[in-house]
Amino acid sequence: MSFYDDPRLRVKKGKLVLKNPAISASGTFGYGLELKDIADPNWYGGLTLKGITLKPRDGNAPARLIETSGGIINSIGLQNQGIDTFVEQKVLPLKRYDTAVIANINGTYKEDYFKLAERLDDSPVDYIEINVSCPNIKGGGAVFGKQPRSVAEIVKGVRKKTSKPLILKLTPQVTDIKEIAKAGYDSGIDIYSLINTYPAMAIDVNTRKPVLGNIHGGFSGPPLKPMAIHLVWELKSATNLPIIGMGGICSWEDAVEFLLAGADAVAVGTWHFVQPSIAEDINKGIIKYMDDNGFNSLDELSGYTWRKYNEN
Numbered sequence: 007m008s009f010y011d012d013p014r015l016r017v018k019k020g021k022l023v024l025k026n027p028a029i030s031a032s033g034t035f036g037y038g039l040e041l042k043d044i045a046d047p048n049w050y051g052g053l054t055l056k057g058i059t060l061k062p063r064d065g066n067a068p069a070r071l072i073e074t075s076g077g078i079i080n081s082i083g084l085q086n087q088g089i090d091t092f093v094e095q096k097v098l099p100l101k102r103y104d105t106a107v108i109a110n111i112n113g114t115y116k117e118d119y120f121k122l123a124e125r126l127d128d129s130p131v132d133y134i135e136i137n138v139s140c141p142n143i144k145g146g147g148a149v150f151g152k153q154p155r156s157v158a159e160i161v162k163g164v165r166k167k168t169s170k171p172l173i174l175k176l177t178p179q180v181t182d183i184k185e186i187a188k189a190g191y192d193s194g195i196d197i198y199s200l201i202n203t204y205p206a207m208a209i210d211v212n213t214r215k216p217v218l219g220n221i222h223g224g225f226s227g228p229p230l231k232p233m234a235i236h237l238v239w240e241l242k243s244a245t246n247l248p249i250i251g252m253g254g255i256c257s258w259e260d261a262v263e264f265l266l267a268g269a270d271a272v273a274v275g276t277w278h279f280v281q282p283s284i285a286e287d288i289n290k291g292i293i294k295y296m297d298d299n300g301f302n303s304l305d306e307l308s309g310y311t312w313r314k315y316n317e318n
């Protein structure tokens with residue numbers, strides 16, 4: 007048995023069923039195969055693919071990705087090939103691997119999400135992640151994710167078009183994450199994922215111009231972790247649905263921290279650019295942590311600290 011198939015790593019919470027809790031965060035692991043020689047797709051419980059839109063998008067003007075203290079700012083602007091060729095070219099080749107495939111759908115208009123869900127309904131995609139939290143596009147994205155009403159409208163419309171398990175990807179840019187989560191739950195969401203990036207920008211002091219072509223972008227990487235842990239804990243207090251936690255994970259210890267706070271699975275984003283093989287460390291580290299601390303299943307570990315402080 008390989009480390010990524012260890013039965014103790016199995017995730018089984020509601021509609022979230024994965025062989026292990028390590029997921030690739032959308033946009034940071036391409037379409038799953040680009041890095042296959044150094045990061046085997048089989049190491050992952052699930053691969054979230056780069057965000058897809060109805061029509062192909064060229065993305066934002068360069069520069070689109072810059073390094074800053076502790077993390078990066080990206081304004082890729084959802085560059086992708088569009089839905090027409092997505093399933094055949096990007097999803098089917100992944101079906102040779104033993105990992106769940108998660109499509110990340112995006113729209114400028116609410117109807118875009120409905121059409122994408124309809125197109126994916128009879129595809130071999132295992133989950134659909136509704137991205138209402140992208141800060142890098144002019145219309146849609148995080149604009150929707152900040153308003154319970156638009157979240158409800160989008161989720162309801164998507165739910166009508168597909169029976170696939172639906173993941174709602176939440177933005178941290180909200181006053182009350184529970185309010186947004188409730189709108190998703192009431193409208194038929196199955197799983198939450200959080201967090202997406204924080205809006206950010208940088209100015210070159212020599213040219214005195216913004217560094218990013220799009221001026222603004224989304225900040226990600228290790229400094230996000232404490233804020234993300236806080237939001238996972240908050241969300242856990244409001245829901246029994248499964249939670250995929252992400253934001254700044256760069257070690258197995260970070261992954262365990264998310265699990266203790268209430269996540270059922272974890273996604274790695276920015277750290278893939280530093281250590282493409284991190285999923286191996288995460289799974290091996292979690293198994294050792296379980297051995298050393300007397301946990302028999304991921305279910306026991308997930309939400310452990312949250313329960314200690316929230317249940318009598």
Ligand SMILES: Cc1cc2nc3c(=O)[nH]c(=O)nc-3n(C[C@H](O)[C@H](O)[C@H](O)COP(=O)(O)O)c2cc1C
Nearest residue numbers: 031032033057080137201202226227253254275276
């Ligand atoms: C270069 C880049 C591209 C991204 N593209 C997407 C995307 O297409 N869809 C999406 O939902 N999130 C996207 N994200 C956000 C990540 O999936 C993740 O939510 C965020 O980066 C926080 O995790 P991290 O700190 O581990 O990177 C992107 C992030 C980066 C850095």
